[in-house]
Amino acid sequence: MDNLDEGQHSGFGTQNILVNQVSQYLLSLKDESQPIFPTRCMLDFGCGSGSLTRLMIPHVTTTLVGVDTSSRAVSAFNHLNGPLKAKDQTIKAIKVDLLNTAESFEEILTSVENHDDRALLTESFDVIVTMLSFHHFPDMDHALSILRKLIVRSRRGHLFIADFFQTGPPPVKESTLSVSACHPLYLEMLNQALSRQGFFKIQMDMTAIRVRMVVKSAVRARDYKRRGFKVFRNEKGKKDGYLVKGHLSVLWARLET
Ligand SMILES: C[S@@+](CC[C@H](N)C(=O)[O-])C[C@H]1O[C@@H](n2cnc3c(N)ncnc32)[C@H](O)[C@@H]1O
Numbered sequence: 001m002d003n004l005d006e007g008q009h010s011g012f013g014t015q016n017i018l019v020n021q022v023s024q025y026l027l028s029l030k031d032e033s034q035p036i037f038p039t040r041c042m043l044d045f046g047c048g049s050g051s052l053t054r055l056m057i058p059h060v061t062t063t064l065v066g067v068d069t070s071s072r073a074v075s076a077f078n079h080l081n082g083p084l085k086a087k088d089q090t091i092k093a094i095k096v097d098l099l100n101t102a103e104s105f106e107e108i109l110t111s112v113e114n115h116d117d118r119a120l121l122t123e124s125f126d127v128i129v130t131m132l133s134f135h136h137f138p139d140m141d142h143a144l145s146i147l148r149k150l151i152v153r154s155r156r157g158h159l160f161i162a163d164f165f166q167t168g169p170p171p172v173k174e175s176t177l178s179v180s181a182c183h184p185l186y187l188e189m190l191n192q193a194l195s196r197q198g199f200f201k202i203q204m205d206m207t208a209i210r211v212r213m214v215v216k217s218a219v220r221a222r223d224y225k226r227r228g229f230k231v232f233r234n235e236k237g238k239k240d241g242y243l244v245k246g247h248l249s250v251l252w253a254r255l256e257t
Contacts, residue, residue, distance in 0.1 A: 018248065019051045019052045019054075019055055019131070020055065022052060022131060022162050022248075022250060023052060023055035023056060025205065025250055026056070026129070026160060026250075027059060029252065031156060031158070031202075031254075036127065036158055037056070037059040037060070037127075038059045038060065038061055039059070039060055039061070039126045039127050040060070040061050040062045040063070040126050041060070041062055041063040041064075041065075041123050041124070041125050041126050041127070041152075042056060042060045042063070042064050042065070042125060042126065042127045042128070042129065043065050043066075043067065043123075043125040043127070043128045043129070043150060044064070044065070044066045044067070044093075044128075044129050044130070044131070045067050045098075045128055045129070045130040045133060045147065045150075046067070046068060046130050046131070046132075046133025046134070046136060046137075047066030047067060047068050047073065047074075047077050047093055047133075048068060048070075048073045048076075048077070048131075048132075048133070049073055049076035049077055049080060050066050050076070050077035050080060050081045050093060052129060052131045052162075053066055053077070053081055053091070054080065054081055054084065056129075057081070057084050057085070057086075057089070057091065060089070060127075061088070061089070062088065062089060062090065063089070063090045063091075063120065063123055064081070064089065064090070064091045064092075065090075065091075065092060065093070065094065065120050065121070065123065065125070066081075066092070066093030066094070067093070067094055067096060067098060067121075068093060068095060069095065069096070069097045070095070071095050073093070074093040074094065074095040077093035078092065078093050081093070090120065092117070092120060094112070094114075094117045094120065094121065096108065096112055096117075096121070098121075098146050098150075099137055099138075099139075099142060099143055099146055101139065101142055105146060105149055109121055109122065121150070123150075124150075124151065124152035124153065124154070124157070125150050125151050125152060125157065126151075126152050126155065126156075126157055126158065127157070127158050127159075127160070128147055128150060128151055128157075128158070128159045128160070129160045129162065130147075130159075130160070130161050130162070130163075131162040131163070132162065132163055132248075133163075134161045134163050134185060135163050135164065135185050140185075140189065140190060140193045141193045141196060141197060144193055144194060144196075144197035144199065145197050147159055148197055148198060148199070148255065151255055153255060156254055156255075157254060157255050158252065158253070158254045159199060159252070159253045159254065159255075160250055160251070160252055161185075161190075161250070161251040161253070162248060162249070162250045162251075163185050163248065163249070163251075164185060164247065164248060164249075165185050165186075165187045165190070165204070165249050165251070166185065166186050166187065167186075167187050167188070187204075190251070194253050198255055199253040199254065199255055200253060200254055200255070201251065201252070201253045202252045202253060202254060203251075203252050204249050204250065204251045204252070205249065205250055205252070229242040229243060230242065230243045231243070
């Protein structure tokens with residue numbers, strides 16, 4: 001794709017221009033001449049305030065679920081998306097860390113107190129989207145093994161990872177970074193992890209969407225500083241995070257059946 005619009009992201013919510021591009025792209029996709037959307041059931045993993053989900057509401061017939069570890073993100077998602085639901089739709093974000101390696105997936109599910117939330121998490125999702133979130137997940141094999149459990153197997157289940165990707169092997173020093181070693185996502189590592197976890201990569205696209213994001217988190221900022229990213233200053237000239245520029249792509253994979 002040859003699109004050079006610039007989107008912005010500020011850690012908590014992706015700005016409209018970027019999610020518009022991604023949603024338009026998803027809606028244009030066909031799997032063996034069948035459009036993927038409308039679909040029955042979609043999960044937005046690492047949903048933030050749910051800006052991508054919001055644009056997909058008219059294209060998902062039954063259930064849209066968001067999952068995030070941040071209570072702020074989950075309340076924003078529910079506040080902004082809940083009122084937009086049609087009569088026969090369920091739209092809900094749930095605060096849970098499904099990637100917590102200290103417990104099994106089944107134990108994590110059992111710990112979700114609300115029965116309806118638990119039931120939503122055991123839906124078989126036709127589509128899982130994870131936008132600018134996958135690079136936060138510390139162990140991509142583990143993350144993919146959990147996504148595999150959540151995705152529908154009897155029909156075709158699709159996984160879309162919208163994120164920054166980098167080709168070539170990660171520099172050794174990446175392994176010393178305090179957060180994930182995978183920011184940006186190293187495509188070779190991800191491809192290998194996808195096939196280890198039974199996913200089949202279909203395509204990767206939208207390589208030309210430029211993203212400018214300001215990273216404010218203190219933990220992450222340390223890593224950005226070490227990588228030489230520029231300091232971002234607010235209108236008052238005060239240091240306010242790091243400016244990260246990159247290209248966003250969408251990787252489309254489905255489970256091998
Ligand atoms: C950069 S934000 C992206 C949010 C949203 N997808 C968007 O594009 O606006 C990354 C999100 O991933 C969430 N996240 C990080 N680790 C997570 C995990 N283990 N499970 C679910 N969400 C997680 C964060 O709380 C945050 O809301």
